Amino acid sequence: MVKTKRYVVVKHFEEEPKPTDLKLVEEELPPLQNGEYLVQAEYLSVDPYMRPYIQRYPVGVTMIGSQVARIIESRNPEYPVGKKIIGYLGWRTHTVINPLKESGVDFVNHKPILLPDIGNLPSSLTLGILGMPGNTAYFGLLEICKPKQGETLVVSGAAGAVGSHVGQIGKKVFGLTVIGIAGSDEKCKWLLEELGFDHAINYKKADVGTVLRTVAPKGVDCYFDNVGGDISSAVIYQMKPFGRIAVCGSISSYNANASSLPKSTILQPMMVFNQLKMEGFLVTRWMDRWTEGIQKNLQWIREGKLKYRETVTEGFNNMFEAFVGVLQGKNVGKAIVKA
Numbered sequence: 367m368v369k370t371k372r373y374v375v376v377k378h379f380e381e382e383p384k385p386t387d388l389k390l391v392e393e394e395l396p397p398l399q400n401g402e403y404l405v406q407a408e409y410l411s412v413d414p415y416m417r418p419y420i421q422r423y424p425v426g427v428t429m430i431g432s433q434v435a436r437i438i439e440s441r442n443p444e445y446p447v448g449k450k451i452i453g454y455l456g457w458r459t460h461t462v463i464n465p466l467k468e469s470g471v472d473f474v475n476h477k478p479i480l481l482p483d484i485g486n487l488p489s490s491l492t493l494g495i496l497g498m499p500g501n502t503a504y505f506g507l508l509e510i511c512k513p514k515q516g517e518t519l520v521v522s523g524a525a526g527a528v529g530s531h532v533g534q535i536g537k538k539v540f541g542l543t544v545i546g547i548a549g550s551d552e553k554c555k556w557l558l559e560e561l562g563f564d565h566a567i568n569y570k571k572a573d574v575g576t577v578l579r580t581v582a583p584k585g586v587d588c589y590f591d592n593v594g595g596d597i598s599s600a601v602i603y604q605m606k607p608f609g610r611i612a613v614c615g616s617i618s619s620y621n622a623n624a625s626s627l628p629k630s631t632i633l634q635p636m637m638v639f640n641q642l643k644m645e646g647f648l649v650t651r652w653m654d655r656w657t658e659g660i661q662k663n664l665q666w667i668r669e670g671k672l673k674y675r676e677t678v679t680e681g682f683n684n685m686f687e688a689f690v691g692v693l694q695g696k697n698v699g700k701a702i703v704k705a
Contacts, residue, residue, distance in 0.1 A: 367394045372458035373429040382621045402464045403445040405435035407705040411493040412689040417620040428456035434489050453478030494700030495674045501659035502649040503531035510612035511588040515541045518582050523592030525553035527700035532590045538671035549695045575600035593618045599631035613646040675699030
C-alpha cells in the first residue's frame with residue numbers, strides 16, 4: 367500500500383493564514399484499477415491566488431494548488447512509469463489519477479496533462495514562466511493592456527512570478543519603458559540589473575506617486591496591477607488619457623478582514639476625465655489558447671528575452687511556510703516547494 371500526505375483545510379483563513387487552519391494527514395491509497403496511474407509530487411506551486419480561492423471550497427477539502435509529479439506506477443499505457451505530469455492535485459504527495467475523471471479541486475479544473483517538451487529546462491518552470499503564471503502575464507499584458515512600442519508600463523508586485531514576467535515582455539518584446547514596484551532594495555536591484563527594467567520603486571521606502579512623477583513625467587500608458595490598494599491608486603492618478611489597466615490581483619488585501627477594509631481612494635474622476643480602461647481578468651479566459659502562451663514564452667526564453675528565478679523551499683512539510691512567505695512578499699520570482 368502507498369501512503370499519501372495531504373494538507374486538509376480545517377478552518378477557513380481569517381486575516382493571515384495560521385498553521386492551525388490546515389491539518390497534515392496521512393492516508394493509504396487504494397490499489398490501481400485498469401486505466402489509472404499513480405504519481406508522486408516532485409514540485410508544488412504556492413501562489414497568492416490560493417488565499418482567496420480556497421474560501422470558495424468547503425472545510426475538509428485538500429488545499430488547492432498545482433504540481434509537477436512523476437508517474438511511479440501505471441495501469442494505463444498512455445501514461446507510462448517515469449513520465450511527468452502537471453496537475454491541479456492540491457497539496458498532496460501521492461495521487462491516484464483516472465484520466466476519465468477530474469482530479470482534485472481547483473479553479474482551473476482541468477485534467478492532468480503530460481509534461482510538454484521543454485528541452486533541458488527544469489520541469490519546475492511549468493509551474494511558473496511556462497505555466498499558469500507565465501500565461502497570466504502573457505495574456506493579461508497582450509490582451510488587456512494592448513501595449514504599443516514606446517509606451518510606459520508600470521507593474522506592481524513586479525518581483526513576483528507574474529510581475530517579473532510582465533515587465534520583461536514589455537521591455538524585451540514591445541520596447542516599452544518599464545517601471546516596477548516592489549517591496550525591498552534587493553528586489554529592485556534584481557529588476558534593474560538582471561531583468562532590465564528602466565526604473566524600480568521600493569514602495570516601503572519611497573512615495574510611489576512622487577517617484578512616478580519624476581521617472582514618468584509624461585504619465586503612464588499601461589498598468590499591470592497585482593496588488594490593489596493605495597499603490598494602485600497612486601499609479602492610476604498618473605495615467606495618461608486612454609490608459610489601460612489590467613487588474614490581475616489584489617495581494618495587499620488578501621489577508622485583510624473583509625469587514626474592516628480601508629476606504630478606497632476616489633478613482634472615478636481620473637477614470638472619466640482620462641477615459642481610462644480598467645479590466646479584471648482570469649487567465650482561464652484563454653484556455654483555448656493555453657499552448658500558444660506556453661510556446662511563446664518558451665520561444666522568448668530560448669531567444670534570451672526572458673529570464674526566470676525561483677524561490678525554492680525544500681520539503682513537503684514546509685508547504686505552509688512557503689505559502690505564507692508568498693503572501694508576505696518574501697519570494698523573488700516564482701515560489702515553489704520541492705517535495
